[in-house]
Amino acid sequence: xxxxxxxKLAEAFRQILPVLFISFIGGHGNRSELIVSxxxxxxxxxxxxAYVTTRFEVTESQIIYxxxxxxxxxxxxxxxxxxxxxxRQGLLERLLKVVTIELETAGGKGAELKLSVLSxxxxxxxxxxxxxxxxxxxxxxxxxxxxxxxxxxLLLGAVTEHHTIAFLISALPLIGFQRIFRMSQVxxxxxxxxxWVLGIFATAAALVAGWLFGAWQYVMRYGGFTVRRExxxxxxxxxxxxxxxxxxxxxxxEYALISSTPWQRLVRRETLSVGTAGTFGxxxxxxxxxxxxxxxxxxxxxxxxxxxxxxxGLDWQSFPRFYVLFVIVRGLxxxxxxxxxxxxxxxxxxxxVRWFFLLIPVSILSxxxxxxxxxxxxxxxxxxxxxxxxxxxxxxxVEIMPMAKVEVVMLHQPPWWRSxxxxxxxxxxxxxxxxxPMVPAEVFDSLKTTVRxxxxxxxxxxxxxxxxxxx
Amino acid sequence: xxxxRPDRTVLVVGYWKAAIGYAIxxxxxxxxxxxxxxxxxxxxxxxxxxxxxxxYLFVVFNLRREWEAWTFRxxxxxxEMNHGWFFRRSRTVARDRIQHLDVTSGPLDRRFGIxxxxxxxxxxxxxxxxxxSPARAELLREQLFGATA
Numbered sequence: 001x002x003x004x005x006x007x008k009l010a011e012a013f014r015q016i017l018p019v020l021f022i023s024f025i026g027g028h029g030n031r032s033e034l035i036v037s038x039x040x041x042x043x044x045x046x047x048x049x050a051y052v053t054t055r056f057e058v059t060e061s062q063i064i065y066x067x068x069x070x071x072x073x074x075x076x077x078x079x080x081x082x083x084x085x086x087x088r089q090g091l092l093e094r095l096l097k098v099v100t101i102e103l104e105t106a107g108g109k110g111a112e113l114k115l116s117v118l119s120x121x122x123x124x125x126x127x128x129x130x131x132x133x134x135x136x137x138x139x140x141x142x143x144x145x146x147x148x149x150x151x152x153x154l155l156l157g158a159v160t161e162h163h164t165i166a167f168l169i170s171a172l173p174l175i176g177f178q179r180i181f182r183m184s185q186v187x188x189x190x191x192x193x194x195x196w197v198l199g200i201f202a203t204a205a206a207l208v209a210g211w212l213f214g215a216w217q218y219v220m221r222y223g224g225f226t227v228r229r230e231x232x233x234x235x236x237x238x239x240x241x242x243x244x245x246x247x248x249x250x251x252x253x254e255y256a257l258i259s260s261t262p263w264q265r266l267v268r269r270e271t272l273s274v275g276t277a278g279t280f281g282x283x284x285x286x287x288x289x290x291x292x293x294x295x296x297x298x299x300x301x302x303x304x305x306x307x308x309x310x311x312x313g314l315d316w317q318s319f320p321r322f323y324v325l326f327v328i329v330r331g332l333x334x335x336x337x338x339x340x341x342x343x344x345x346x347x348x349x350x351x352x353v354r355w356f357f358l359l360i361p362v363s364i365l366s367x368x369x370x371x372x373x374x375x376x377x378x379x380x381x382x383x384x385x386x387x388x389x390x391x392x393x394x395x396x397x398v399e400i401m402p403m404a405k406v407e408v409v410m411l412h413q414p415p416w417w418r419s420x421x422x423x424x425x426x427x428x429x430x431x432x433x434x435x436x437p438m439v440p441a442e443v444f445d446s447l448k449t450t451v452r453x454x455x456x457x458x459x460x461x462x463x464x465x466x467x468x469x470x471x
Numbered sequence: 472x473x474x475x476r477p478d479r480t481v482l483v484v485g486y487w488k489a490a491i492g493y494a495i496x497x498x499x500x501x502x503x504x505x506x507x508x509x510x511x512x513x514x515x516x517x518x519x520x521x522x523x524x525x526x527y528l529f530v531v532f533n534l535r536r537e538w539e540a541w542t543f544r545x546x547x548x549x550x551e552m553n554h555g556w557f558f559r560r561s562r563t564v565a566r567d568r569i570q571h572l573d574v575t576s577g578p579l580d581r582r583f584g585i586x587x588x589x590x591x592x593x594x595x596x597x598x599x600x601x602x603x604s605p606a607r608a609e610l611l612r613e614q615l616f617g618a619t620a
Contacts (some may be wrong), residue, residue, distance in 0.1 A: 104602060144562075204583050230474060260593075268553065277593070277594060377618075400533070406565075407565070407568045407592045407593070407594055407595065407597075408562055408563065408564045408568075408592065408595065408597050409560070409561075409562070409563040409564075410560070410562050410563075411559065411560060411561035411562075412558065412559070413558065413559040413560075414558055414559055415557055415558070415559075418559075428594070428595055429594065430582075430593055430594030431594055444561075448551075451548075451563055451564075451565050452546070452548045452549050452563075452565070455548035455549060455565035455566060455567060455568075456547070456548050457563075458549055458563070458567060460547065460566050460567045461567075461617075462547065462613075463545070463547060463614050
């Protein structure tokens, strides 16, 4: 039984860790550590209590989940509503051979149901039962590994990932702000040439360290990345330390994203992610389906995931020429807003900290430049089946949404676009949305027509009552 | 099917809501200005009410134009909502994607006998039709989901 509680305790401990951290930094000579430890022990008991009082059961059509002792909760989820089933196994959980299962339904606000501390065998049995509903609807008996990341690709991915900012943020508290302040004082006292040499050296060191840090994180996180196709379900598993498994129902996919960074393009690789109406645990609303896929294999992979799509056959249109002007004006406005951060930069002439304030306008500027540079190659493709948008220059993205998954078609038109016959259009699925920032009004009309035609094909029941005479 | 407009009463409710809001605002300003004048400020401070009045008139004008621009259309396949006289907006949702309707009304709405209808799909809120007669709202529900009573 102890086995069951350890991960729960670990989780409780993790929850109080930030408080503990702050109290150790700030609270010398008072009893705050004791209080925090007491809270931790209580949290542990709470976790054990939650575990003991939780019961669940999977029937033919639904999963029943009951928890609580004083305040009780009874939740039933019809199996047909389940969007994704995510499995997660942290380091401690792996040692104890237990698993956490997360169940996602539509709505995308995180897991609807979280069952932790299941034995591996039980989790596997549960996963099969939960996905049984999906299996019924599929005919073919497929059971194959579609994609397994090679060591070569994993390393390529690792070295093309760069996380300097993330590294700096996590490294700063480790080094300590006082020490950084003292170092910056030393730096200021140096002669100009020394400042340059040291500055360049420090920047290079940070870049290299950030790069190594990113690579290490990448390998630990995505090592063993495998995509497996089973009847009705595509399973994605990855992770060397924390093992994550995501189960996606291909029929539920409403969004696909092909993205690439400049570094990825150097080695001709792309990343393919998909989204359903649910979320995928820590990955958020999109799940990576292929991490470092060779560029020429992308269309085939996307077409396999989204049936009926002919990616290479899409009729790409570039945005109207006013789009560039629009991007410039929008960029100038966001730069004007971002330049507020120049005020502390100017106000703190003595403090080396001021350079941090420069980061924000610079990052805005880089985003503006990315959009501007990409304005020329940006474009959209709309047909009866799909909406696709291509944007970005350094970080290129192609977003695709099947029209069959579209719930709402939206339009927005400022008065000064009216004479040009231009509109901003958008389609919205359950969670994801694809927006066409500037298109001719006809495109919006054709989107509307498609939605109407698809609804007519689905045989929407006739209006139950006649409409009243128009007022 | 022809496009329909929200009930005209929503305009009256809108005028009242704006009037009450601005009256409270003007009252606060009046107290401040009154104290200032009592303390010896010039009477020119009373001019501050002019922009407040102008703002209220603009809100009234805007309400009217917004109402004129607001149309919705229920066809066999879709529900379409168009609005906005300055920034034009439109939403179209397939009828079978509509999950449920919320009918809401505040105290002032009830006083004038109108309700607002919020249209939901499974994933998102499509939008709100501002100001329908309760009968029309009920009928809209019946049209979409069949008679329930």
